Every structure is written in C-alpha cells, then in structure tokens.
Amino acid sequence: MSDKAQIQEAIKTQGEVVRKLKTEKASKEQIDEEVAKLLELKAQLGGDEGKHQFTLKTAKGTRDYNPKQMAIREKVFNTIIGCFKRHGAETIDTPVFELKETLTGKYGEDSKLIYDLKDQGGELLSLRYDLTVPFARYLAMNKISNIKRYHIAKVYRRDNPAMTRGRYREFYQCDFDIAGQYDPMIPDAECLKIVHEILSELELGDFRIKVNDRRILDGMFAVCGVPDDKFRTICSTVDKLDKMSWEDVRSEMVKEKGLSEEAADQIGQYVSMQGGKDLAERLLQDAKMSQSKQACAGLTDMKLLFSYLELFQVTDKVVFDLSLARGLDYYTGVIYEAILTQNGPAPEAGEKGEEGVSVGSVAGGGRYDGLVGMFDPKGRKVPCVGVSIGIERVFSILEQKAEAEVMYKKNPKLLSQLQHCEDSGIPLVAILGEQELKDGVVKLRDVHSREEADVLRAELVEEIKKRIADV
Amino acid sequence: MSDKAQIQEAIKTQGEVVRKLKTEKASKEQIDEEVAKLLELKAQLGGDEGKHQFTLKTAKGTRDYNPKQMAIREKVFNTIIGCFKRHGAETIDTPVFELKETLTGKYGEDSKLIYDLKDQGGELLSLRYDLTVPFARYLAMNKISNIKRYHIAKVYRRDNPAMTRGRYREFYQCDFDIAGQYDPMIPDAECLKIVHEILSELELGDFRIKVNDRRILDGMFAVCGVPDDKFRTICSTVDKLDKMSWEDVRSEMVKEKGLSEEAADQIGQYVSMQGGKDLAERLLQDAKMSQSKQACAGLTDMKLLFSYLELFQVTDKVVFDLSLARGLDYYTGVIYEAILTQNGPAPEAGEKGEEGVSVGSVAGGGRYDGLVGMFDPKGRKVPCVGVSIGIERVFSILEQKAEAEVMYKKNPKLLSQLQHCEDSGIPLVAILGEQELKDGVVKLRDVHSREEADVLRAELVEEIKKRIADV
Incomplete structure (x- = not known):
C-alpha cells in the first residue's frame, strides 16, 4: 500500500473513532483530541486536496479560552x-x-x-x-x-x-x-x-x-x-x-x-x-x-x-x-x-x-x-x-462545576429543558410544578433512564447526594 | 591585537560611555541600554574569568515590569x-x-x-x-x-x-x-x-x-x-x-x-x-x-x-x-x-x-x-x-508623568527634598512655609538654577504653566 493510501486508511479509521465518540456523547475534550488527530492525518495528505488543506488547530498541548x-x-x-x-x-x-x-x-x-x-x-x-x-x-x-x-x-x-x-x-x-x-x-x-x-x-x-x-x-x-x-x-x-x-x-x-x-x-x-x-x-x-x-x-x-x-x-x-x-x-x-x-x-x-x-x-x-x-x-x-x-x-x-447551570429563558418549556439536560450530560433534574408544590414533594428525574420519582422535600438533599454518588 | 585584547579594549571604551552617562545623570533607560552592551561585551570574554561570567540581562528588546x-x-x-x-x-x-x-x-x-x-x-x-x-x-x-x-x-x-x-x-x-x-x-x-x-x-x-x-x-x-x-x-x-x-x-x-x-x-x-x-x-x-x-x-x-x-x-x-x-x-x-x-x-x-x-x-x-x-x-x-x-x-x-511624584516621609527635611528633585530631574518646586502662608504667596524654585521667586497664589497656576513650557 502506498504512503498516501495508508494515510487515507488511517483517516477512515480515525473518522470512525470520532463519529463513535459523538454518538456516545463523549466529553467535548475527548472528542476534540480525536478530531485533532484526524486533522493531523488529513494535513499529512498535503496541499493537493484543495486550497484549505492546512491544519486548523492550536499547537499540541495548548488551548484557547472561550x-x-x-x-x-x-x-x-x-x-x-x-x-x-x-x-x-x-x-x-x-x-x-x-x-x-x-x-x-x-x-x-x-x-x-x-x-x-x-x-x-x-x-x-x-x-x-x-x-x-x-x-x-x-x-x-x-x-x-x-x-x-x-x-x-x-x-x-x-x-x-x-x-x-x-x-x-x-x-x-x-x-x-x-x-x-x-x-x-x-x-x-x-x-x-x-x-x-x-x-x-x-x-x-x-x-x-x-x-x-x-x-x-x-x-x-x-x-x-x-x-x-x-x-x-x-x-x-x-x-x-x-x-x-x-x-x-x-x-x-x-x-x-x-x-x-x-x-x-x-x-x-x-x-x-x-x-x-x-x-x-x-x-x-x-x-x-x-x-x-x-x-x-x-x-x-x-x-x-x-x-x-x-x-x-x-x-x-x-x-x-x-x-x-x-x-x-x-x-x-x-x-x-x-x-x-x-x-x-x-x-x-x-x-x-x-x-x-x-x-x-x-x-x-x-x-x-x-x-x-x-x-x-x-x-x-x-x-x-x-x-x-x-x-x-x-x-x-x-x-x-459550572456545567450545573441555570437556563436563562423566558417561558422555558419543560421538554426543551429536558432536551438541554440530555444534550449537556446533566444527570439529574429536580422538577417542581404545581402538583409537586401541593404534595410537598419534588419530582426527581434520571435524565439517562428517564425514570421519575417523587421525593419528600425533607429527604431531597440526601436523595440527590445518593443519586449523584451513583452516577 | 588578539580577539581577546580587542574585546577588552571595547569593554574599556564602553565602560567609559556608561560612566559618562551616569555622571551626566542620563535617563535610566539610556544607561541601561549602554550597560547591556557592556555586559554583552564582557560575556564575549567567556567563562574563563570566573564562575559568573554569563550575561545578566533580559533578551534583546524585552524588559521586566517592576x-x-x-x-x-x-x-x-x-x-x-x-x-x-x-x-x-x-x-x-x-x-x-x-x-x-x-x-x-x-x-x-x-x-x-x-x-x-x-x-x-x-x-x-x-x-x-x-x-x-x-x-x-x-x-x-x-x-x-x-x-x-x-x-x-x-x-x-x-x-x-x-x-x-x-x-x-x-x-x-x-x-x-x-x-x-x-x-x-x-x-x-x-x-x-x-x-x-x-x-x-x-x-x-x-x-x-x-x-x-x-x-x-x-x-x-x-x-x-x-x-x-x-x-x-x-x-x-x-x-x-x-x-x-x-x-x-x-x-x-x-x-x-x-x-x-x-x-x-x-x-x-x-x-x-x-x-x-x-x-x-x-x-x-x-x-x-x-x-x-x-x-x-x-x-x-x-x-x-x-x-x-x-x-x-x-x-x-x-x-x-x-x-x-x-x-x-x-x-x-x-x-x-x-x-x-x-x-x-x-x-x-x-x-x-x-x-x-x-x-x-x-x-x-x-x-x-x-x-x-x-x-x-x-x-x-x-x-x-x-x-x-x-x-x-x-x-x-x-x-x-508618574515622575511628578510625592515624597512619603515623616518629617521630610527641605534640603533632602530639594536634593531628591535634583537627583530625579524634577524641574520646579513649589514651597509653602509659614512665611509664605502669611504673605499669601508661594515660593517657586527653579531646581536647576536654584533661583527662587515669590508668586501670588492667584497667579500660581499661570506661572507654573509658563515655567514648564520653558523647561
């Protein structure tokens, strides 16, 4: 196999690694590292694939701050x-x-x-x-x-x-x-x-x-x-x-x-x-x-x-x-x-x-x-x-820590909030609606399994601690 | 003349440049630049003059901030x-x-x-x-x-x-x-x-x-x-x-x-x-x-x-x-x-x-x-x-601008303050003692010529502006 074919093979394999991580919603950093490897491989193919074939990345071991x-x-x-x-x-x-x-x-x-x-x-x-x-x-x-x-x-x-x-x-x-x-x-x-x-x-x-x-x-x-x-x-x-x-x-x-x-x-x-x-x-x-x-x-x-x-x-x-x-x-x-x-x-x-x-x-x-x-x-x-x-x-x-964030939005819909939690990998949601207020409970939802359970407010802190320890 | 002798000659000449600038109370930056040249020359002599013959300086074109x-x-x-x-x-x-x-x-x-x-x-x-x-x-x-x-x-x-x-x-x-x-x-x-x-x-x-x-x-x-x-x-x-x-x-x-x-x-x-x-x-x-x-x-x-x-x-x-x-x-x-x-x-x-x-x-x-x-x-x-x-x-x-400074000292003596002005190149001193307070004037002293003149307080700002324009 020629050098070029080898690199193209490696690009294919690495591309699959990246896709898999994205499907699995792996951490951004992990994905970024693998994408960087992919880009390096692509850069090795050289400039004959078009005008913009250089590597669009920061130097190894460095990062931008957003x-x-x-x-x-x-x-x-x-x-x-x-x-x-x-x-x-x-x-x-x-x-x-x-x-x-x-x-x-x-x-x-x-x-x-x-x-x-x-x-x-x-x-x-x-x-x-x-x-x-x-x-x-x-x-x-x-x-x-x-x-x-x-x-x-x-x-x-x-x-x-x-x-x-x-x-x-x-x-x-x-x-x-x-x-x-x-x-x-x-x-x-x-x-x-x-x-x-x-x-x-x-x-x-x-x-x-x-x-x-x-x-x-x-x-x-x-x-x-x-x-x-x-x-x-x-x-x-x-x-x-x-x-x-x-x-x-x-x-x-x-x-x-x-x-x-x-x-x-x-x-x-x-x-x-x-x-x-x-x-x-x-x-x-x-x-x-x-x-x-x-x-x-x-x-x-x-x-x-x-x-x-x-x-x-x-x-x-x-x-x-x-x-x-x-x-x-x-x-x-x-x-x-x-x-x-x-x-x-x-x-x-x-x-x-x-x-x-x-x-x-x-x-x-x-x-x-x-x-x-x-x-x-x-x-x-x-x-x-x-x-x-x-x-x-x-x-x-x-x-x-900052991931445990607040959603700033007028009239946020529950479903879109839950979607946001799934997208961001937030593990646990506490829901406090009218019914829960009346019952003196809080609904805890496991984002991954989508299971919900009512928890007495007096027991809420303990329950959340327990759940987080399990995550 | 050997290389070494040439460098030693150059060091001697450069040493005189530095001494002259210091005598003339040239600006710190100017002196520093010439001292840097001197140190570079000394460094060229190499390590045979003792343990500490390396150049003690920042890289060319850079500086520390104190x-x-x-x-x-x-x-x-x-x-x-x-x-x-x-x-x-x-x-x-x-x-x-x-x-x-x-x-x-x-x-x-x-x-x-x-x-x-x-x-x-x-x-x-x-x-x-x-x-x-x-x-x-x-x-x-x-x-x-x-x-x-x-x-x-x-x-x-x-x-x-x-x-x-x-x-x-x-x-x-x-x-x-x-x-x-x-x-x-x-x-x-x-x-x-x-x-x-x-x-x-x-x-x-x-x-x-x-x-x-x-x-x-x-x-x-x-x-x-x-x-x-x-x-x-x-x-x-x-x-x-x-x-x-x-x-x-x-x-x-x-x-x-x-x-x-x-x-x-x-x-x-x-x-x-x-x-x-x-x-x-x-x-x-x-x-x-x-x-x-x-x-x-x-x-x-x-x-x-x-x-x-x-x-x-x-x-x-x-x-x-x-x-x-x-x-x-x-x-x-x-x-x-x-x-x-x-x-x-x-x-x-x-x-x-x-x-x-x-x-x-x-x-x-x-x-x-x-x-x-x-x-x-x-x-x-x-x-x-x-x-x-x-x-x-x-x-x-x-x-x-920051050179127009204040002297923080308990019981500062007038003479030592004037000396400080001479050393620092401050051109003009306003002196306000008991006599001046009584007379409603301020004594203006030209630091360089050491001439003093009483100025009415109402005219002080104008006079200082005029003097500074002349400096």
Whole structure:
C-alpha cells in the first residue's frame, strides 16, 4: 500500500473513532483530541486536496479560552490575587523568553522539556519553564534583597500533555515568593498559610498539604548509608512513591541505582512515616536520625514551622511526610505540595504530573536559598521561599462545576429543558410544578433512564447526594 | 591585537560611555541600554574569568515590569477593559504560539519579523505576531460567525527595538474586534468611537485619528494609471508619506518602482487631501475618481461613516486622509490610525514604528473581510473590523508623568527634598512655609538654577504653566 493510501486508511479509521465518540456523547475534550488527530492525518495528505488543506488547530498541548472559560479564569485569579495582596505582595512581570543560558543548569533532568527558540541570528532564547528562575534573575539583576512578590503568567514545558486532566504544554502558574533575611520559618509558614487560604476559598473540596525538608531527606540518606554521590538520584526515586508501590521503589533503588538492600530497607522505614510536630520531636530522639546534624537542623525547623502553623490554625490540613521529595534541583530547605483528596478525574495509574508530582497536586514550592546567588556576579545569596499554584487543574474542576447551570429563558418549556439536560450530560433534574408544590414533594428525574420519582422535600438533599454518588 | 585584547579594549571604551552617562545623570533607560552592551561585551570574554561570567540581562528588546510599572499597567488596562466591556465585548485568550503555517502568508514582507521556535520534533511553531490572525483562526476553528471580543496579550516581533521610545520586541496589544454581518459602517464607526473614548480617558494629550479605505486607495491607483500588479507596492510607498517628503516618495515610485511621472503626479494631488464628509462628497463628484466603481463604493461608505461619527460626536478628532495606507496585507475596507499630536519623545527623522506607522501612532486597525475565509475549510467568509491599541508607548508616557511624584516621609527635611528633585530631574518646586502662608504667596524654585521667586497664589497656576513650557 502506498504512503498516501495508508494515510487515507488511517483517516477512515480515525473518522470512525470520532463519529463513535459523538454518538456516545463523549466529553467535548475527548472528542476534540480525536478530531485533532484526524486533522493531523488529513494535513499529512498535503496541499493537493484543495486550497484549505492546512491544519486548523492550536499547537499540541495548548488551548484557547472561550469567554465562559475566561470568566472562570478571571474569578479564580481574583481570589488568588486578593490573597496575595492581603499578604502584602507586589507584582512584577518578566518576558516570556529568557536567554537560554539563564535557564541552563537550573532544572536537572527536566531541562529537556524546555522550548528553545530558533536561532535566527542574535541571542539564543528559550521560553520560560517556570516563574522562579526569572524571579531569581530579576532579583540579581536589580540587586533586590528584600521583596514579597507575586507573578501570574504562563509557562512552557514540552511535556506529554494530558489535557482532559488539566495538563498542558502552555499553562498558568500563580507564584508567591518571599525574598530576604527573616526569622527562621516565618516566611515558610506564611506560604503554607497562603496555600491553605486559597484552596479553602476556591472550594475545591478537601485537600492535604504535605511538608518535608531537603535537609531531613539528605540527613536520612546519610544515616541510612546512602553514599554522598547517590543522594540526588535516590531522592528522585523516593519522589516516585506517590505513584509507585514501596516494593517497586525499593527495587529501583537496589537494582537500577545499586543501593545496598540494607540501606533501602532503612529508608523504607522512614519514608512511611507521617505526622505533625510530634513526629519531628520523635525523630529528634531517634537514635540514627539524631546522628545527622543536617537532619537535626531540619527537624528543629520543622518543629518551629508547626508551632507557627498552630498559631495560623492550619495544622488540620498539613502533614509532615518523609516521602515527599519534589523534583527540582534548587530547593535547599522546607518543601511542600498540596493535593486535592477528592473531586475531578483521578490520576491514571503510573501517571505523573508536572515537576514529577501526582496530577492530584495543585500547589507546590519550597525554600531555595542558593538560586539568586547563581545569578549574582559576586555570588551574593538572597534567601527565598515561595509557592506556585497550578491553576489548569483548578480550572478544569471549576469548569465541570459550572456545567450545573441555570437556563436563562423566558417561558422555558419543560421538554426543551429536558432536551438541554440530555444534550449537556446533566444527570439529574429536580422538577417542581404545581402538583409537586401541593404534595410537598419534588419530582426527581434520571435524565439517562428517564425514570421519575417523587421525593419528600425533607429527604431531597440526601436523595440527590445518593443519586449523584451513583452516577 | 588578539580577539581577546580587542574585546577588552571595547569593554574599556564602553565602560567609559556608561560612566559618562551616569555622571551626566542620563535617563535610566539610556544607561541601561549602554550597560547591556557592556555586559554583552564582557560575556564575549567567556567563562574563563570566573564562575559568573554569563550575561545578566533580559533578551534583546524585552524588559521586566517592576511593581511601580505594573501599577501603571493595571490602571491603563482597567481603563481599556472598562471601555471594551461597555461596548459589549467578551474576552478570549489564545496560546502564545501558533502552528507556523497559521501565520504564513498573512503579513506580507513583515513575515521576516516572526519568531520561530526551534524544531525539537513535532509541530513547527511560531510566536504570535499579532492578535488578529489568531482571532481569525479561532473563529474559523469554532465556526463562530458573530462575536464582539477583546483580547489583551503580548505579541512578538523581531524588529529593531527602540525601547526609550516604547518600541519593544515583546509588547502588549489591546485588541477589540467585531465579527459578523451588520449594517454598513456601524461596527466600523464603533471601533473609532472606542479609540476616541480610550485616548480621551487616558489623558495622553491631543490626538488625531486618520481614516481611509483600501477601496479608495485602489480606485485612486486605477484612475491615476497605476498598473494592477503595482497596486500593493505603490501602496507601501504611499504608506511612507508620514516619514518621507512627497518628493522622496515620488522619486521612489518613479525610479525604483517604474511608475510613469504622470501617474505619480496624479497620485500626488490626491494624497495631499485631508478633510471630512465634505471631502468624500467632493471626490464623489471628481471627474477622474468617480470613474472607479471601487473608489465610489469606498467614498459612499466614508460619507456614511462620517454621519455615524457625527452622531457619536467624535468628528473633532477624525480626519479623512488619502495618504493613510497601513502596512498589513489583510485589510479590505476602512483603515485607521490614531496618533498623539503632542507629548513624549518625538520620533526620530526617518523613524518608523511597528506595522510601518510613525512611532507617534498609538492605535490602528481596519476592516478585514477575507481573513477568516483563509482559515475556513470551505472558505466561508466572516466580515470583521477591529482596532488594536499599542500600549507600550502609552506606558512610557504615563511612566514619565508618574515622575511628578510625592515624597512619603515623616518629617521630610527641605534640603533632602530639594536634593531628591535634583537627583530625579524634577524641574520646579513649589514651597509653602509659614512665611509664605502669611504673605499669601508661594515660593517657586527653579531646581536647576536654584533661583527662587515669590508668586501670588492667584497667579500660581499661570506661572507654573509658563515655567514648564520653558523647561
């Protein structure tokens, strides 16, 4: 079969996939993804099929925002900006691209995900990968040693996109960072307070904030007998614990990375530990852990952090979790990550999100005291701590919520409303007509099966909750 | 002399340039530009001079926004967005890059200014050059034939930057466009009304909005004897009339583009014409012009446009100007451009801004009825008209204004305030002490000459106006 015939065959198959999804009323995003594949195939046929044979789509892993989506985005940003401003932050902006060398050596293995611009003469440029490195460059360039700043902007990563789960190649980060010399753990605690405030205000359902410290991790590796030169690579294996079982992680450590079984098992005991201030206190008494000065410094700070968190009344959501490692190279102290514990499509098995965190993750950050010094001509350091809210996943949750919508129409007919529910995939309709009013009931209609049942108004909330859980 | 010695020599010379500017208290922007050159030279020496020998700067033609600048930017955006919303527009957003083919064939000669991304496997991408082409792509992709939308976002052009005059390689455009079939000239008039409202609200000083029509231009070329295949190239020569004398433009037409002297002289008579509705009426009676159906259609619409502008009460600022041509290929009807007639650094002789308009230009746009059809698989057309506000120049004017600042300090000493004025280049100080209060006067101090004079309070405003005009 010729290339062209092969492509035409593939177009036919893909066309059927799209038709099937449409018949099944699959989600718009799912259909769009398959349509995009179809269009790409058609584009491969080249220009000989007519004038308009180019691909009508956005770049892979990116999307447009329509006016409805923009309204949600604006609301989310206002909530976040309001919180950042309450905490006294000013905002800055930096260009979408940086000199390539500015980004070099900051992201470890993830550097391969950086978008480079074509060399068209002049400087070599790359699209920004996060807002933290441009912030550090800005501080060094302007000799600023003290600022609270927020920055909301798009960043770019040539990652494998999974758009239905809110993972894009172009996505927003909402960053809040505190630069400057302060009493230990006060700015760190403020960052956690901010995550707590924002996730509460956005009403995304329950969440947890995991906390750890790079010094505790390094100290733990040391006392467990990990050789110095294996700290980073063992650390990135530990980072996989949120998507792999301990057995698999252990096996990677021993078989791939050549760690002794004894060391791996000792690590295994520690990384299963979760707790609060009490855990930090216990580990300070731990015969092995207390041998590491680094670990003790981290644990003492962790205790202090939790006493501030108690004052801020946010300890209900914060967990000291020794398995939290985080991917980026530049962290030097406290690290944290917030995950939603319900809501939205669950991450696929073996699925990892940006920065090597589970896609349930909606915020992350930590302390990076060495980054500004990498830019300063004299190596002058500016201690920094910050947090980044990953907003695409929040958008997709809120967009789904917005589907529970209201129909604005004069004299809407019941049938056309029911049709709208079928078209939009709304699962349940509550009907309150004259008869129902008289009887003190509400008619609940299952849109899919079209079955109806009267429910006492006192029992309505419970019944709807039950039905939705079944959907 | 070795390469290295040459560079070291250049560094020495450039270092002196920077020191001189600092001694002369030159503008921060001017100093920054020279410092950037110095840093680039130093970077050429390579890494052997120590660990931190890379260039600490933003990419050429780009800049950071500090918190003060962000505050101005936010205020300007709020004014503009407020106006766009009053006129019923919704907002959308599109990715910062598009498939390269989406931008191909839309910008004529300016295509060479497009930033391409490096081919890292997968799709070929380019940074957006404006917001109009992504908008047309969005309409075709989503089969939208009717929308009022605004979009405020950064666009990218590898142009020769002139940052002190507000010309950057990364800059904001604030676009408002109306897509859909309407009664002739109503959406076009609304766009002009919007420019009028925004420029008035921003208080940038006096302005003019020049209006013309591509059909009038083409008709004029036809009746003056320009061959069909020379319309576009003669049009781009006419477009240079805002920076070149008629003699030079005529010479380019005749000598470079091979137009007959007779045709050039006939064009010369028309392009010197400016007016309002009356001019459109006069040209409709013009023996030559009235021979072109195209010109007559354009002139009839121009008359209609002016009657709407009269209703909107904005004719005081609008001029029908036959020399306005505008660079972009995709315009099909009315075109316009707003220029500030005072304020800010004047454009250099022979200096042209983005899209080939004088850098005094702060807004431009027109009708483009064919662009969406270029994207639609079936060539289905959606008539569109829109306007783009170029905001960087507005920022630089407002940033200069913001220099007339207030000193927030407890118990400020007079001497330190005067020192601050000298340092910041503030020209005039009004001093109101106990003695002045008693005498009913205000002491005016010329910061440069340090001369002081008492002025009666009734005469103060006039006197300050006079002094500032002299500065």
